[in-house]
Amino acid sequence: MLGRPRKFDENGAREVAMQLFWAKGYEATSLSNLLAAMGISKSSFYQTFESKHTLFEQCLNQYRDILVSTMSEGLANAPTPMMFIKHALVDVANDTNDPLGRRGCLMMNTASEFSQRDSNIARCVEAGIQATKDIFLQAVKAAQADGDISSNTRADILADYLVTVVSGLKSQVKAGASRKQIINTAEFSVRTLQEMA
Structure with missing residues (x-):
């Protein structure tokens, strides 16, 4: 017998959950927080996402996919690969003007929150970091x-x-660093890269 059709946007609900996890962290985000933000019932939640933990893994993977897509597009459209690298670092400074940007990097936040105590989450984080590294490579x-x-x-x-460097810059933004501080560090890092013998 077929279950009742889902009457909500699953992808949209997952996006809302990702933003909530990003803002609060995994442990601080309760099921009631998720249900209220996503606008769904507890039964719909468990039918669709199985558990908070499973949803969090999906959110990490979605974050990774968005990051990879954004970076890949940036590299493809940059005047030169070097300009892409420079912008990838310097543009972190834009996060200082945006309260949402002050949240830091979801992957690194998760790595700090979980360390290595959850193998599934660790694999998600590792995959996200590796995907970023592959584009920089x-x-x-x-x-x-x-x-x-x-x-x-x-x-x-x-x-x-x-x-x-990017992870460190995002952590500095989260800690309250100014736009000027981020730009100075980013530009110094780019110069260091160019001056390596």
Whole structure:
């Protein structure tokens, strides 16, 4: 026998949940918070998402997919790979003007909240970080081919460096750093990358 048809936008509800988890963290987001924000009943929640934990995993994967799509589009549309790298760092400063931007990075927030105590969540976080690194790796290799970055340092090491810098910048924004502080650090990091022998 078929169940009752779902009368809500599942993707839209998941987006709302992602924003709530991003703002509050996993533990601080209660089921009642989720139900109120998503506008669904408890039975619809469990029928569709199974559990808060399963929904959170889905939200992490959705966040990763959005991040990858945004970065891939940015790399494809940038005048040069080096400009993409610069903007990826400097544009973090825009988060200082947006209360939502002050939330930091959902992946890194989750890594801090969970550490390694949940293997499924750890895999989601690892996949998100790896996806970001893969795009930076493409950009670094292309910038090295253009002669904008030295080829003396392995591209994968530089990609790891960029992931670390961006994560650090977003953490600084979350901690209350000013726009000027973020721009100064981002520009210094770009110069360091270009000056590596």
